[in-house]
Amino acid sequence: MQLRDALDDYKRNAGHDRLFAGERRTVAGRFTGGDGRLLHVAPDGGLRDFGYPLTGTSGLSRSRFGLAVDGDVTWFDPSRSRQRYVDDTPLVETVHETDRATVRRYDLAIGDAHLTRATVEPDPDADRDADDFALVAYAAFAPDGRDERVGQLRYDDAVEVYHADEHDYLASATGLSDLRGQLPPTFPEVLDDAPMDLPRDRDAARYDEERLSGEVVVEAPFEDAATTLGTLLSDRSETTREAARSRLSELFAELDSASALADAAAGTTPTVPASVPERESVVADLRVLSLLSAETGLRIAGPDFDPHYQHSGGYGYTWFRDDAEISTFLLESDDRLELGLDDWHARSARMYVDTQRPDGSWPHRVWPRNGALAPGWANARIEDGPDVDYQADQTGSVIAFLARARGRGVDVDGLDPVLVDALASLDSTLAEDGRPVVCQNAWEDSVGRFTHTAATFLEAYSALARHGAGLAGDGNDGPEDDEFDDAPADHARDRAREVYEALDDLWVPDRGCYALRETDHGDVDDRLDSATLELASAHRAYDSLGDAPSTEADSSEADSTAGGAVDDERLDRLVSHVECVVDGLARETDAIAGLFRYEGDGWRRADQPGEKVWTVSTAWGAHACAETAALLSDHDDPRAERFAERARELLGLVSPAGALCEPTGYLPEQFFDDGTPDSATPLGWPHAIRLATIGSLDAHGLLTAEPVPADD
Template sequence: MRLRDALDDYKRTAGHERLFSGERRTVTGRFTGGDGRLVHVAPDGGLRDFGYPLTGRTGLVRSRFGIEADDDVIWFDAAATSQRYVGDTTLVETVHETDVATVRRHDVAIGEAHLTHATVEPADDTELAADDFALVAYATFAPDGRDDRVGQLRFSDAIEVYHADEHDFLASATGFAELRGQLPTTFPELLDDSPVDLPRGRDEGRYEEERLSGEVIVDAPFVDGETTVGTLLTEPAETSRETARNDLSSLFDELDTPDALADAASGTVPTVPDPVPSRESVVADLRVLSLLSAETGLRIAGPDFDPYYQHSGGYGYTWFRDDAEISTFLLGADETLGLDLDDWHERSARMYVTTQREDGAWPHRVWPRDGSLAPGWANARIEDGPDVDYQADQTGSVIAFLSRARAVGVDVDGLDAALVDALASLDGTLGEDGRPVVCQNAWEDSVGRFTHTTATFLEAYGELALHGAGLTGEVTRDASADRDDAPPDPAAHARERARQVYDALDDVWVPERGCYALRETVHGEIDDRLDSATLALASAHRTYDALDADGAVDDDRLDRLVSHVETVVDGLAHETDEIAGLIRYEGDGWRRGDQHSEKVWTVSTAWGANACAELAVLLDAHDDSRAEELAERARDLLAHVSPGGSLCEPTGYLPEQFFDDGTPDSATPLGWPHAIRLATVALLDEHDLPSATPSAAADA
């Protein structure tokens, strides 16, 4: 996204009650990709690249499509449209209904290429034939993220837009009936109060506009009622100019029908076997997680809609908390549903080992394309200050996944050493009283000693105790290092630590509210607000319970867990005429706009469903009849984030948040709730727990 585009959006949306100015929103439209580029196809057909974190290439930052006939252009943003995914793929079909013709488009990103295949059907009341039309494409490229010092090269079959390292190509299978460039928004236009509608007409007084910008307008004629426009992002060191043009030409020849495009797109989403429960939901979750993944296996949290950090800290990065929990959820779902995700698990494990720091921890955020350090605000362990600005739960989440991955046979170099070093790091942030020391929380908006962080420690120690057989303190990342903090038997040590953390949770029990506190503040006070992140206690206790053949969780703790989960789910529940779900925590004021109450979050709602399901399984293992009621609550909450639920968009996507009037907001789709949804579907199916009473939501 260029600053020019952010300022244009600011002019159009400043003062809006539901829009935050300067953002590039993805709450409508669909993405295509999963094998390199990540391209957003807006309902009006506009294309925009969001794949920079995944590939390091910026590509398209603005586009607009329409049809031309008799020298008149009809832009699709003024047309009625409908949009869908084709089958289980990432192929997007968009139908534009204009007064003179219906245009059916199919958009797909394959590697670093993107193709738009279009067919035209003239309206019954027009005398125009299909081949009298041309597809008009206005495209703005920002190679290397630049909108200055950009140039164009014109060839008979393509246009090349370049700055230095990145070279972007635009071509058409039917050639160009016309092409031209133009200057981007000028300084006077930027300073004017009114936004500028682009593209402009030709400015014959500025000859350089044809060559010295990333903006091009092309007419691609329809031949036999069809045309295809394609783009390709390259670097000359990897792909020569001639090869790039030949690659696009080959794609035009090979992928010249919607069926061929669907076949090419099918490999980007794992095949979902039949039968599988909630198939529509499972397919949507795997599609989203494919779209958000880099070739390394690391994932962005969501499409980066706010790259200038005006209203957030950005989303186009890998957080090890989110990513490792997604990996763990995928691992469990794969075991139950048979999704054949071995490659995914292996790639994740390999990158966690690769990105681990010498102190055994993981940095705040990294670029998913290569694991290098990304901008962040919780890198205290890299700096020389105190560890307060550090998120210890991230290390706990990675340990839990690596332990489980090791148990199912994932074998990557350095995995055992990474676990031993991570254990030492976790120990270093555990207080003498058995709870994590002061650090940042999962929501990244405060510091303290958080119950959620404690839950991740319990889960990490528990998983390592369960699956750490064969680990020794002598196995470290640096075999020559003398690690006096590495226990000789890491699994036994983890078991002892798990018991210590389990007991320490009593310190944050709030009997007056029947729940565990959000945190202990830096001043030693108990903050007893309800926090959806504390729902992680359910999964952590189920892991801990497996440490003893007869069950390690005692009856008193089971009672407290039931009380806690029910109190949090009931206390954070929020319902309006348009939506129903859970807010993030009591007093959450982030991105409220003009809304006075907290917003509903899909992560929190999905977490509620998963926690109820995890607790139901735990109760069932203890022959506790309350399992039925918790299973029913899990299904009810799951229904809110399932297809047809108020928090699930028609695209199948889960936005991060919703306003009370049903307006979706923030990162869309967000990977974390999609993984939780998938895991919860699998968990309920695996254990087939009955509901206490019949519920329509049970079929969701």
Template sequence: MRLRDALDDHKRNRDHPTRFPGERRTTAGLFSGAGGRLLHVAPDGGVRDFGYPLSGRFGLADSRFALRIDDPPADLDWDDDAVRRADDGTAVIEPGEGEQSYHASTTLVETVHETPVGGVRRFDLAVETDAGEAHVTRVAFDDAELADSLDASLLVGCTFAPEGRDARVGQLHHSRAVEVFHDRERDFLAAPDLDVIGGGLPAGPDAVLAPEPHERGADSLGDRREEDHLGGHVVASTGFADGVAAVATLLTDGVETDREAALETVDDLVEDVADVQKLRDLAVDGDAAVTVPSGVPRTNAAVDDLRVLSLLSAPTGMRIAGPDFDPHYVHSGGYGYTWFRDDAEISGFLLDADAAFDLGLEDWHRRSARAYLDTQLPDGTWPHRVWPRNGALAPGWANARMEAGENVEYQADQTASVVAFLARLLDRLPEDDPLAGEIAGAIDDGLDGLIASVADDHRPVACQNAWEDAGGRFTHTAARFLAAFSAVAALGAERFGRAVEAADRAALLYDSLDDLWVPDRGAFAVRERDDGSLDGRYDSATFALADAHRAYAAIGDVDDVRRDRLVSHVDATVDGLFHDPDASDVAGLVRYEGDGWRQRGQGHEKIWTVSTAWGANAAAEVAALLADADDARSEAFVDRSRELLDLVGPDGPLTVPGGFLPEQFFDDGTPDSATPLGWPHAIRLASTALLNDLGAFADRDEDPVPADD
């Protein structure tokens, strides 16, 4: 998002009660993605690229479409807000918000618009090609003959931002395409009979500084003769044939892909997608199509979860946390990076779900492992965050292990999460697998990195927390270390030479967790402060204790006292964080007591989907731990897990249309922040698998995936 656009949004939303000005929101609409292209399709048909972290190319800053009617019907309502009369007497109709859905298990987005001249159906699909990352749009009248009788054409207004530029941008006008470029990145707009109407330079200082938002239309922004060739904005039209119009965009590297190959690619795409079946075939064959075997409970949710995690993935396998809705870091620290906490936890959850449901994710697991091997630092740890497209170090604030001196600005739990995943994956690989030896070496180095962060009392030293907003000796960090040491120990000495050492570390850490118990709250503290006192607030990150103890149970004994404390902790934390505001139907868990982030004047902690899903997972993990001990309390925790999982389920109040889980919700039900957020989707999928193992869905009929049209 360019600064001009951010300032324009600020003018529109500076006084809005639930919108943070200057952001590009994705809480409504659907995404299509493939090969590093990540496209947001808004309900009104607007399109924006969010794929820079995945591909290194910026693409579309904005795209709009409208219908031009050369022969308007006599009964057309010119007072309709969707209709405006052009200077030449033609009608321009801008479709309002439509109904959106995905085609089967793919990322083909279908949007149905009702317009003053009839129904229009639009398909959008991101496509990976040899020339670069493409996107195709197919627009069709429900009544094909209507398009001819109206003499209709499709108007497209696109603003490209090659390499993130909104100035010093050039255009080349080819016979069926427009090429927009700055340096290496070259972006193409093509249609079968493309007619370029105009363009325009970016808004000048007067428009940027004016108190009112800037409106960009189809006309040029000034009278300079060269402006149509020196800006990223293109307005063009293309006709309907048999009621169908098609447009394609393509993002390329001008050094790696020659111009003729790019033009041929977009030409072929717009010809192919005129046939809706060819478009659907492209979607089904695409790398973002997902398959869920029959018999998986909550099949629709599983499809949504895998689709989201695929959309957020770079070709390397590493994932962004979510679409980067706040690229100027005005109200957040950015989301378009790979955090090893989120990513490794997601990888672990996928490992669980794959083992339970046979999802065929072996390639996903191996790509994740390769990415972690390639990004491990010499001291065995992993940095704060990296660019998912290439693993290069990304801007961050928690890289103390790479800087001179010693401080707490390091998130030790991230290394623990990676080590735990690698150990669990190694346990699944044959010993003669070439990747197994490399993983074992990374685990060996990772153990050294973890041990360097363990204090004399066997718990991790002070560092940053999971939410990246505080320092201290956190229970969540200790839980992740316990899970990591336990996973390595579970490999056994024959498979990994330091397994016994890891088991000893796990046992000592297990015992030391008693130091964090807060009796009057019936829960473990969120952290030990610098002065040695305990911070007794409830924090959803402490749900990590549940799966950590299940991991420890595979190599050691979880005694009765600790089981009782886990039962009490999960119960008390869920009750303490549960929030059911009167103003809406939303309900769920807040992140932690006293969380003031992104409240926008609400005056109460906001509900988080990751916290709610994590609570469901923790309850299921405790249920499994109790079941293994023949403890009758297991059934109650299964029920509690199902109740929380329903809140983030397909029909739950925390799931928005399209099956996406936003990060947060306001009390009035407005979704906010990164949407979709990958982490809760992975937790939801793994929790479903665990509950299924516990027999939680035996009494439920689950809806199947909708059949193809």
């Protein structure tokens, strides 16, 4: 998003009670991608690239589509358009109604290319043939992220927009009946109070308008009632001009129908077996996680709707907390639902190995396309600062996944020494009392000694204890060589016990729950926090150590019924805690129902007096209840069904028919009480939690309630 676009949005929406001015929102419309580019298709058909973090190319910053006849253009209206995904694929179909004709178009991103194929059906009263029409496209490219010092090269059927390294192409399968340039908004236009309606009319007085910008207006004529426009983003050092144009020509020839596009799209997302429970939800989750993934396997948190950091710290990066938890959820779901995601697990493990820092930890944020350090605010371990500005739970989350992946048989070079060094790194942030040191929290808005961080440590140590058989006593000359007196798996088991016992320090008897944190001043902050629901999964992981020796390395402790490590008193406390949190953070209005993040959360509330509902928190509540139900079932505790019922209720809120799921199948990050979705959409984390909750409930026969016997 260019600054001019952000300022234009500011003019349109400043003072709005539900929109944050200057953002590029994706709460409406659908994305296509999964194999390179990430391209948003708005309800009016406008296209915009969001894939820079995934590919390093910027592409389209904005666009607009319409229908022309005899020089008269009708721009498509979102109120007269409808949109859907074709089958299980990321192929987007949008139908535009106009007074003169109906246009049916299909959009698909394929690697570095994108095709818009459109067909036209004239209105019977229009007295026009289909081939009298042309598809009009206004497209603004930002090669190398620039909207100035940009130039154009023109051909009979295409235009090339370039700055330095990135060269972007727009071409038509039926040629271009019109092509004109357009300069970006001028300084007076930017400073004017009124927003701009683009594109403008041609300015004959500006000799440079035609060639010195990234903005073009083209008309592609319909032939046999169809036409196709294509774009391609390329690096000049990797793709020659001739190769780029040839690739678009080949795509035009190969994908010359809706069915051909659907066949091409089908190969970009995993195939979900028909027997999978809640299949519509599973398909949507895997589609979203595929869309948000780079070729490396690392994922952005969500499409970056706020690249100028006006109302957030940005979303187009990989956080190791979110990404590793998504990886763990996928690993568990694959085991339970047989989704065939082996390549995904291996890619994730390989990148975590490659991105580990010399001290055994993982940094705050990286670019998903290559693992390079990205802008962040929690890099104390790189800056040689105190661990206060470090998020230790991220390293814990990575260890938990890598240990489970190792137990499942994921084979990645260097995995064992990475786990040993990571174990030493985790130890370095564990205080003598058995709880993590003062650091930043999962929500990244405060510091202290958090229950959530302790939960990730408990889960990491437990997973490594269970799946660490055969790990050497030291790493590959890592930072803590010869650190452990015993085998790493046994050492991790001892540490898990320490953390398990230390959690008692955070118990709040008056509330019947665990505290949010101990502050850096030593006070107990007893507010309810949805992140503490991580305790459910952590206790399941720890419980599996009860009868399992460290030499055992089965595929998934989440499905083990060995049990026994969690004592009765702790089980009662966990039951009380999960119930207290899901009840205490519940909010229901006429429009929505769900859980908010934590008591007193004031972020992005605008004029709303209370906290906003979050899909992450609601899905987390569902998963925590499911995990608690499974743990209780392992202990033959009759309270299991009560928690399974609550899990199903919360899962329903984020399921495709639920109040917190958009018609697109997407889970936005947040909702206002009036039902207005807000922030990153779709957000990958809740989609992975939703998927894992289905798998957990199904694996334990709890996805549907037991039928109530009829009265005699």
